[in-house]
Amino acid sequence: MFKGIRLKIILGFVFAIMVAEISAGLFITLRTVSTYHSSFDAVCKEVFDEEMRKTLTDTANAVTVQPGAEGEEAIVLSEPGPVNAENLKNIMFDTKLFRESSGMRLAILDASGSCMYQNDSGEFYKNSRVTEEALKGNEALSNHFSAKTIEYAIPLKDNNEVRFVIYIRDPMTQQNELVRRIVSLFAILVPASAILMFVIALFFSKSVTAPMKNLATQAKKLADGDSSALSPARGSDEISELTNALIYLSESTRESSEKAISEKTKTETILQNMSDGVMAFDTNGNLSHINPEAMRLLNRKFVDDITFNKFFKEINADITIESLQYMPSEDATERQVTIGEHTLQLSFAPIPQSAGEGGVIVIIHDITKHEKLERSRLDFVANVSHELRTPLTVIKSYSDILADTPDAEPELRTRFLDTISSETDRMARIISDLLTLSSLDENTNYKKPSEEIDIRAEIEGLVERLSLTAKKKEQELIYTPINDVPKIKGDRGGLERVLTNIISNALKYTPTGGKIQVFSRTMYNDIIIKVSDTGIGISKEQLPNIFDRFFRVDKARSRDKGGTGLGLAIAKQTIESSFHGKIMITSELNKGTDVTITIPLPKSKQ
Ligand code: ADP
Numbered sequence: 001m002f003k004g005i006r007l008k009i010i011l012g013f014v015f016a017i018m019v020a021e022i023s024a025g026l027f028i029t030l031r032t033v034s035t036y037h038s039s040f041d042a043v044c045k046e047v048f049d050e051e052m053r054k055t056l057t058d059t060a061n062a063v064t065v066q067p068g069a070e071g072e073e074a075i076v077l078s079e080p081g082p083v084n085a086e087n088l089k090n091i092m093f094d095t096k097l098f099r100e101s102s103g104m105r106l107a108i109l110d111a112s113g114s115c116m117y118q119n120d121s122g123e124f125y126k127n128s129r130v131t132e133e134a135l136k137g138n139e140a141l142s143n144h145f146s147a148k149t150i151e152y153a154i155p156l157k158d159n160n161e162v163r164f165v166i167y168i169r170d171p172m173t174q175q176n177e178l179v180r181r182i183v184s185l186f187a188i189l190v191p192a193s194a195i196l197m198f199v200i201a202l203f204f205s206k207s208v209t210a211p212m213k214n215l216a217t218q219a220k221k222l223a224d225g226d227s228s229a230l231s232p233a234r235g236s237d238e239i240s241e242l243t244n245a246l247i248y249l250s251e252s253t254r255e256s257s258e259k260a261i262s263e264k265t266k267t268e269t270i271l272q273n274m275s276d277g278v279m280a281f282d283t284n285g286n287l288s289h290i291n292p293e294a295m296r297l298l299n300r301k302f303v304d305d306i307t308f309n310k311f312f313k314e315i316n317a318d319i320t321i322e323s324l325q326y327m328p329s330e331d332a333t334e335r336q337v338t339i340g341e342h343t344l345q346l347s348f349a350p351i352p353q354s355a356g357e358g359g360v361i362v363i364i365h366d367i368t369k370h371e372k373l374e375r376s377r378l379d380f381v382a383n384v385s386h387e388l389r390t391p392l393t394v395i396k397s398y399s400d401i402l403a404d405t406p407d408a409e410p411e412l413r414t415r416f417l418d419t420i421s422s423e424t425d426r427m428a429r430i431i432s433d434l435l436t437l438s439s440l441d442e443n444t445n446y447k448k449p450s451e452e453i454d455i456r457a458e459i460e461g462l463v464e465r466l467s468l469t470a471k472k473k474e475q476e477l478i479y480t481p482i483n484d485v486p487k488i489k490g491d492r493g494g495l496e497r498v499l500t501n502i503i504s505n506a507l508k509y510t511p512t513g514g515k516i517q518v519f520s521r522t523m524y525n526d527i528i529i530k531v532s533d534t535g536i537g538i539s540k541e542q543l544p545n546i547f548d549r550f551f552r553v554d555k556a557r558s559r560d561k562g563g564t565g566l567g568l569a570i571a572k573q574t575i576e577s578s579f580h581g582k583i584m585i586t587s588e589l590n591k592g593t594d595v596t597i598t599i600p601l602p603k604s605k606q
Helices: 004-047 050-061 084-093 095-100 129-135 173-223 238-271 292-297 308-314 323-324 370-404 410-441 455-472 492-508 553-558 567-579
Strands: 103-112 116-120 140-142 148-158 162-168 276-279 287-292 331-337 342-351 359-366 451-453 474-480 489-490 517-525 526-533 582-588 594-598
Touching: 004 095, 004 148, 050 084, 050 148, 050 162, 084 095, 084 103, 084 116, 084 162, 129 140, 129 148, 129 162, 148 276, 173 238, 173 474, 276 292, 308 359, 323 342, 323 359, 323 410, 342 489, 370 410, 410 451, 451 492, 455 474, 455 492, 455 517, 455 526, 492 517, 492 526, 492 567, 492 594, 567 594
Parallel strands: 474 517
Antiparallel strands: 103 116, 103 162, 140 148, 148 162, 276 287, 276 359, 331 342, 342 359, 451 489, 517 526, 526 594, 582 594
């Protein structure tokens, strides 16, 4: 209850009042004593003035004289003695000193120090310094204010010879009584006021320590992290203000730390889910952060051993942290590296020293797809140019020959014109296929026709149309619907083009006497169409490129058979973008090829 500051305040108050009162008591006592001493001095001075001194000296030296006979000297009858002492006593009793104060003592001593008169019993005049001084002929006063009495002795001389000494002793009865009263008053006053002050200080200290206690409680709660239980101080004193300021400070600190945590979480979530890899290094080149995408792209499971210079040297990035930190260029420094099958673009951005401790951030961007696309775009342009130039060259040279030989044989003319016509058709086919592909590529702008498709009827129609071609090659073309296939909605023309291409390919690349089978079925939630042939097949090495634009296993042979090398690319694009399905080819060289189309059924049909 009375711990710490409160106890100190109470003790301080009590101590202060006691010191003040004791000082006051001492002051009053000393003042009283000194006043008394001064007044004794003043009275002495007043009493023993010149005239009084003369009177006393005369009285002391008076003798009885018998007048001598005529012509003779007077005869001194007696020396100064008890009569003189008696007279001196009477004079003294008549002075203010004895009239106004009671208890004053008087002794009249002769030159030998023997008492001639004393107004009180006991030898109170003996062993006194002032008596000794006076007997030596000097007036003496002893009024030291620690003494309980004042002594005064005055010698009465006859021609420098001491006759009598008047000794006065003031026992200071009144003054001592006054001092005693003052002391006893303060003896009661000091403890009483100390008790009173204790009670006052008790209440006062509470008003001071209560806000402090509250401040301590709030601070403890803050330290324990219990900010919900904070109660602001109600008073308007400085400590209450300090408490409220502390609560406000903690609130704002909590808010800003919550903000910082949420910002950090946000940043971490962004980093964790970024499609780019991010690495952060400190100024010494130690890895301080890496996100999962960076680990995946760099093909790393553990990152403990990564340091900037060593790591980027290992992956041939040719860069050091020193070059980035001390020679920063305007643009972010970039490097391109290949790790496994990935082509990665690395962007290095030094963190300015002002933004904390500095370091370097590395953004890793996977440009494998982009690279591949870029390559295939370039290949595509080259292929298109090549594919169009070939028929154009034929057309140009044949038409030149015809123009130069107006008298050419009609048979030759017809042959040339047929070739020109078929090459023109080829060009038209290529252009038409390219336009189809391009419209499929831009499938966002391309409005897919949505007609009802009866897959079974479509295949039956196709097989019937192509059976003549099969017959010519003595091939067996059979359609086997394994189970019922529901009607779907979609790009009917597109699907027809795909199936025509696949069945035609099977016929084209299957030698005379081969067998081509078409199956259709519904399995689980998919429609499956499969075209199997017993043809020349495709080698394992070439199978992955089979859907590339202008890819042909045997260019010359394909061209002879009227192929453009775009059929399967169009088929894949159509099935994927218009039907959300898949197309798959399995093949074995010289044994045959299976092409399987899987089209998922719309949800309502499942
Ligand atoms: P093309 O117009 O040349 O037939 P495609 O894109 O339809 O173009 O086919 C690409 C290449 O795939 C063909 O040139 C051919 O070499 C090969 N191919 C396609 N289907 C078959 C098949 N059923 N058997 C063997 N090879 C095939």
